[in-house]
Amino acid sequence: MEVSLRSVRFTCGRCGTTYRDGLLLGGYGRLVVRDATGRHPSVADLMADPLVDLLGQVAGERAALFARVATTPADVQGAYLRLCDPSPAGLPWDRDALPCCPSCGAQPTAHERLEELLTTDLPLLRHGAFDALPREQQRAAAAGALTARVPSR
Numbered sequence: 001m002e003v004s005l006r007s008v009r010f011t012c013g014r015c016g017t018t019y020r021d022g023l024l025l026g027g028y029g030r031l032v033v034r035d036a037t038g039r040h041p042s043v044a045d046l047m048a049d050p051l052v053d054l055l056g057q058v059a060g061e062r063a064a065l066f067a068r069v070a071t072t073p074a075d076v077q078g079a080y081l082r083l084c085d086p087s088p089a090g091l092p093w094d095r096d097a098l099p100c101c102p103s104c105g106a107q108p109t110a111h112e113r114l115e116e117l118l119t120t121d122l123p124l125l126r127h128g129a130f131d132a133l134p135r136e137q138q139r140a141a142a143a144g145a146l147t148a149r150v151p152s153r
């Protein structure tokens with residue numbers, strides 16, 4: 001899927017290499033994520049994905065049952081990412097991972113937004129394993145993903 005990104009100059013925190021990559025400009029129902037190492041950028045098309053509707057529905061039912069359970073859009077996004085197939089490296093998706101250093105693979109410690117835009121074609125996140133579940137198990141998996149706690153960073 002084609003996405004417009006803002007070009008950003010990153011500085012590696014380990015070896016000092018500077019490199020350019022892109023970050024998403026305003027979401028419009030899309031999410032660009034990388035795996036936990038900052039590799040394999042991929043895009044989620046949240047507006048067009050029925051899994052998001054299912055998560056919203058399950059979250060609403062939970063809120064009706066347990067009055068104090070509030071679900072934020074970030075919770076739904078986190079649950080969505082937990083239900084997606086892992087990255088090509090077999091790792092979970094991480095909303096906060098930045099493009100890693102091309103020289104040493106570390107995360108950047110500084111970044112500077114540049115004026116130009118970058119249009120790039122990113123693979124769409126998939127949830128084939130989830131889709132293969134029977135309907136009732138899908139609801140249970142959605143509820144489990146909404147309940148899972150995000151490990152603190």
Ligand SMILES: [Zn+2]
Nearest residue numbers: 012015101104
């Ligand atoms: Zn580096």
